[in-house]
Amino acid sequence: MEIMYFYLLAAVAVASGFMVVTCKSPVNNAIALMMTFVCLANFYVMLDAPFMAAIQIMVYAGAILMLIIFTIMLLNLGTAVARKGSHSVVWATVLALLIAMQGYFVINRGEVSGITGEITGEMVKKVGHTELIAKSLFTDFLLPFEIASILLLVAIVGAVIIAKKEV
Amino acid sequence: MITINHYLVLSAVLFSLGTFGVLTRKNAIVIFMCIELMLNAVNLSFISLSSHLGNMDGQIFVFFVMTVAAAEAAVGLALMIAFFRNRESIAVDDFSLLKW
C-alpha cells in the first residue's frame, strides 16, 4: 500500500521534474516545479518530518516559486520571443547520465546501516517534530542560525540595491 | 516496504534531471528553476538519510539550504530584472559582456 503510494508520487515527481527541464513556456516550468515541490513535501511527511514538509510548501512553493512567477509576469516573458534551440543536448545528456550512474554506484556500494541515532518515528510522534527541530536549532546550531539570518539581511539589501533604477 | 535506497535513487534521478536542465536551457529563469530542482533533490536525500539514521542534523541542514535558496532567489531575480532592463532579454548567451 505504502510502496504503491511511493511509486505513484515518485512517478509524478520525476514526470514534473522532466517537464521543468523541457517545457517551452517559463510559467509551465514553474507549475511543474510546484508539482515537484508538493510531491517532495509528501515524501517528507512519509519520512516523519512534517515540519520540514510545511516549511517546504511555505518557503519553496509559497515564497521562492511565487517570486519566480512574479518576475516572469513582470517581465512578461511568456509573450516575448523565446530564443530558439538550446545548448548541446548530447553532452548534457551524457553528463546527467554520468551523475545518475555515479549516484547509482554509490548507493549500490552498500546498505547505509549500523548507525542508529536516538530519534525514532515514535519519538517524533510523541515529542513533536517542531520541538525536536527547535531544540537542535537553538542549541547546537545557534551560530549557523545567526549567520543565516545575517545572510538573509544581506540578500535583502543586495536585492534592493540591484533592482533599483539608478543607484 | 520503502527502503532508504528508494529515496536516494529518486533523489539521484531528480538531481540529474536538474543538471540536464542547467546545461541545456538558455532562459536564465528556467536555469534558476533547474537549480532549485537540484537543491530539492539534495534536500530529499538529506531528510531521508536523517530519518534513516535517527539524527536531526540532516534536517537542520535542509533548513539552511532553504535559507540560502531564499537569499539566492531574491538576489538572482533582482539581477535578472536589472539585466532585462538593459538588454530586453534574459537568455544566458547575452550575459557575455563584463561591462556595458
Next chain:
Amino acid sequence: MNDILITLLIIIIKLGLIFAVVLTMAAYLVLAERKILARMQLRYGPNRVGPFGMFQPVADLIKMLTKEDVCPAGADKYLFLFAPGLAAVTALMSLAVVPFGPTIEIFGQQVPQVVCDLNIGVLYFLGLSSLAVYGIALGGWASNSKYALLASIRGLAQLISYELSMGLAVVPIIMAARSFSLTDIVMAQESLPFVLIYPETFLIFFVSVAAESKRIPFDLPEAENELVAGFHTEYSGMRFGLFFVGEYINMIILGSMTTIFFLGGWHGPLLPPIFWFLFKVLGVAFVFIWMRGTMPRFRYDQLMHFGWKVLMPIALLDVVVRGGFMVWSLGG
C-alpha cells in the same frame, strides 16, 4: 480491521458534513452580503426568488452551470482551465485543520470535531494560504488579457506582502499557547480569549486577514472601475463560479482562523460549542461585509506602503515585545 473501518467512516462522514455545511454557508453568505449591502445603501437587495430572495443562490447556481464556458483566443488553455479549480481547492483544503468543537462521544467512540488535528496546523494553514495565490496569478496570466495580467501582478504582490504580517501576528499566539495545533490554541483560551490579552496583535492580524481576503478596502486585484473585473475578467460560467465561491470559502476560513486564534474558538457560555463557533465566524464575516459597505479603496502605492512600512514593522515589534515580556515573566 474493524477499528480502521470505523475511523475511516467517521472521517468520511466528517468530510461530507463539512463540505455540505461550508458550501451552503458560502452560497448563503453571498446572499447575506447582497442583502446587507443593499440595506446599507438604502436598497432592498434580491427579493424575487422565493420568500425574501431565499432561493437566489440556487438560481445563481443554475445560471452559472448553464452558461457557456468560454476560453479566450490566445489563452494558455490548460492553465486557464486549471486555475479556478486551484483557487477553490486550496481554499477548501484549509478546512481540514479547523476545529469546530471539542471532542464528543458518539456510540462510545471519541470523535474530535476536526477532520485532522495536525500538530503543525498553523503552518498548514499558512502554507495553504500562500498556495492560494497561485489561483489568482495563473488565472490572470493565462487569460491573455492586459486587465487580468495587471490584476494578477497586483494580487500577487499584495498577498505576498500581507502574508508576512499575518504570519508574524500569529507568532505571539503560538508563544502563548505553546503549540502549533489549532485545537491546543483554542484550549488555551478556555478562560479568556486572546483578543483581550493581545488586542494589538488582533488588530494587525485582522487588517492582514482583510487584505488576504481581497475585499474592499483591499480589493485591488479586482478593482471594478479600473480593471473591469480583475483577474477573472475573461472567465465565465462555472469557472467564474469557482473563483467566486472560492473567495467566499476563503472568507469563511479566514473568519474561522480569526475565531480560533483570537476569539476563543468554540468557547462560550450556555449554548453548544459548535453554535458559538459558527456564530463567531459569521460575526467576523459580517464585519468584512460592513467594511465593504463603508470604506473606500486603497491606492496601489498606499497599499504597498502600508503593508511594508507600517504593518510589518509593527508586527515585528509586537513579536519582540511580547516575546521579551513572556521570557521576563517566566523569570528566564
